[in-house]
Amino acid sequence: xxxxxxxxxxxxxxxxxxxxxxxxxxxxxxxxxxxxxxxxxxxxxxxxxxxxxxxxxxxxxxxxxxxxxxxxxxxxxxxxxxxxxxxxxxxxxxxxxxxxxxxxxxxxxxxxxxxxxxxxxxxxxxxxxxxxxxxxxxxxxxxxxxxxxxxxxxxxxxxxxxxxxxxxxxxxxxxxxxxxxxxxxxxxxxxxxxxxxxxxxxxxxxxxxxxxxxxxxxxxxxxxxxxxxxxxxxxxxxxxxxxxxxxxxxxxxxxxxxxxxxxxxxxxxxxxxxxxxxxxxxxxxxxxxxxxxxxxxxxxxxxxxxxxxxxxxxxxxxxxxxxxxxxxxxxxxxxxxxxxxxxxxxxxxxxxxxxxxxxxxxxxx
Numbered sequence: 001x002x003x004x005x006x007x008x009x010x011x012x013x014x015x016x017x018x019x020x021x022x023x024x025x026x027x028x029x030x031x032x033x034x035x036x037x038x039x040x041x042x043x044x045x046x047x048x049x050x051x052x053x054x055x056x057x058x059x060x061x062x063x064x065x066x067x068x069x070x071x072x073x074x075x076x077x078x079x080x081x082x083x084x085x086x087x088x089x090x091x092x093x094x095x096x097x098x099x100x101x102x103x104x105x106x107x108x109x110x111x112x113x114x115x116x117x118x119x120x121x122x123x124x125x126x127x128x129x130x131x132x133x134x135x136x137x138x139x140x141x142x143x144x145x146x147x148x149x150x151x152x153x154x155x156x157x158x159x160x161x162x163x164x165x166x167x168x169x170x171x172x173x174x175x176x177x178x179x180x181x182x183x184x185x186x187x188x189x190x191x192x193x194x195x196x197x198x199x200x201x202x203x204x205x206x207x208x209x210x211x212x213x214x215x216x217x218x219x220x221x222x223x224x225x226x227x228x229x230x231x232x233x234x235x236x237x238x239x240x241x242x243x244x245x246x247x248x249x250x251x252x253x254x255x256x257x258x259x260x261x262x263x264x265x266x267x268x269x270x271x272x273x274x275x276x277x278x279x280x281x282x283x284x285x286x287x288x289x290x291x292x293x294x295x296x297x298x299x300x301x302x303x304x305x306x307x308x309x310x311x312x313x314x315x316x317x318x319x320x321x322x323x324x325x326x327x328x329x330x331x332x333x334x335x336x337x338x339x340x341x342x343x344x345x346x347x348x349x350x351x352x353x354x355x356x357x358x359x360x361x362x363x364x365x
Contacts, residue, residue: 011102020228022044030048034270035047039073042241042242043074045229050067050080051082052081089138103142104138106138109150128162128163150175153181168203171204179210240266263295267319270291274287284315
């Protein structure tokens with residue numbers, strides 16, 4: 001049973017007996033600064049890094065290594081890889097094992113065209129044979145925990161059962177399933193029935209991923225899928241308290257209610273945490289706007305905050321908008337769910353130079 005294996009092999013959860021929570025790996029988001037901010041409001045059980053790109057000339061990116069080496073959150077960090085070259089995957093694993101990682105995670109889900117056209121990430125779901133070769137290589141190279149994050153297919157679910165067989169054949173220790181195909185990106189409904197199917201078919205624990213918007217939603221997804229926990233991505237950008245709230249909900253305790261004043265504190269903390277010496281102010285403001293595109297989904301039902309925030313160009317303008325919308329009625333509730341019709345558009349901001357997928361440039365809600 002997955003639960004028996006969970007107890008014996010995976011790192012201990014923050015609270016024994018509760019379902020697991022994990023922060024999904026997101027390019028340009030799940031760096032050291034964001035992990036620290038999330039932990040301030042309530043850490044997940046597990047962190048996963050942005051993906052390390054693996055190819056002939058690659059070396060583990062220094063800024064991603066910082067999220068491992070300088071991590072003081074107290075929570076396990078899994079290092080995610082994206083690539084298809086077997087020799088260089090083995091080499092990269094050997095290098096990463098010199099760092100304090102909880103395990104190695106393979107990205108089989110990134111839906112960005114610039115990624116899958118290179119036959120990595122979600123692109124590999126078209127080729128189960130190659131996936132098998134990669135998993136065999138990683139299983140031989142990784143003495144500890146090997147985990148996988150995948151979608152349910154590329155254009156369809158034709159290979160889904162074969163991929164699940166490969167998860168079993170290569171003794172994967174933890175599987176995170178995003179219940180959409182690559183081509184569905186983030187637009188469709190999540191196919192939780194496929195996550196439930198994976199739970200029944202694989203021998204390792206499964207985390208359910210995709211549109212886990214709130215603590216109440218997490219509880220419903222767990223009941224529907226039978227997964228041992230949830231992995232949350234963009235909704236943790238919107239609401240960094242979500243992991244604490246999940247634990248409260250799942251333990252049957254009162255769930256923290258958030259106010260707009262709480263959100264104003266989060267914006268300030270995130271802005272300061274993500275400041276980089278020498279970064280032009282306007283570029284930092286644009287990066288913040290990508291985060292706030294998600295935050296704004298729960299500020300007001302009309303999208304007025306998003307409208308005003310997207311037009312700021314300086315720190316003073318950005319915080320002026322925040323003060324006007326978040327502190328005029330500081331005790332007003334920050335919605336646990338995104339308001340219907342209020343859509344995040346992070347790709348409408350100035351793109352980062354060389355952005356190549358699975359980042360805020362390609363994620364919307």
